[in-house]
């Protein structure tokens with residue numbers, strides 16, 4: 001029953017993100033996070049390519065050459081830096097990552113922590129999301145705005161060094177203060 005397993009996976013992910021968002025006071029984003037995963041375009045692909053250990057989008061991409069589910073997803077969910085890709089006002093630069101509003105950078109941080117917990121299960125540590133980010137960071141180039149990348153990196157480092165409780169209270173008190 002891949003459909004049921006997929007539904008369980010996305011429900012569990014959404015529940016983790018919701019808890020994280022509530023901890024920092026992002027109630028609306030917590031409730032609305034990844035809602036498009038329940039749309040037919042994303043849900044049916046998720047069922048068909050369900051893997052359990054990695055995103056079904058990767059499997060869809062290998063088979064079809066692109067992932068329709070991911071293209072649908074990143075076009076509708078502002079917590080993905082890919083949502084913010086747009087033409088630079090400098091015509092020589094082409095398409096680059098725009099600076100993300102801070103509340104979506106925080107949601108991206110929470111999303112990454114939840115995804116690491118979901119995929120790594122009991123092997124998860126507070127260092128895992130940082131390691132994952134640092135492994136891929138060099139490839140991002142201009143796809144992510146430097147200030148967006150810096151804030152994300154800072155939060156992931158704080159998580160690795162000081163843990164989740166401290167990082168969440170830092171986000172609530174300082175990062176999101178007057179920025180919502």
Ligand SMILES: [Zn+2]
Nearest residue numbers: 034077080111
């Ligand atoms: Zn998402």
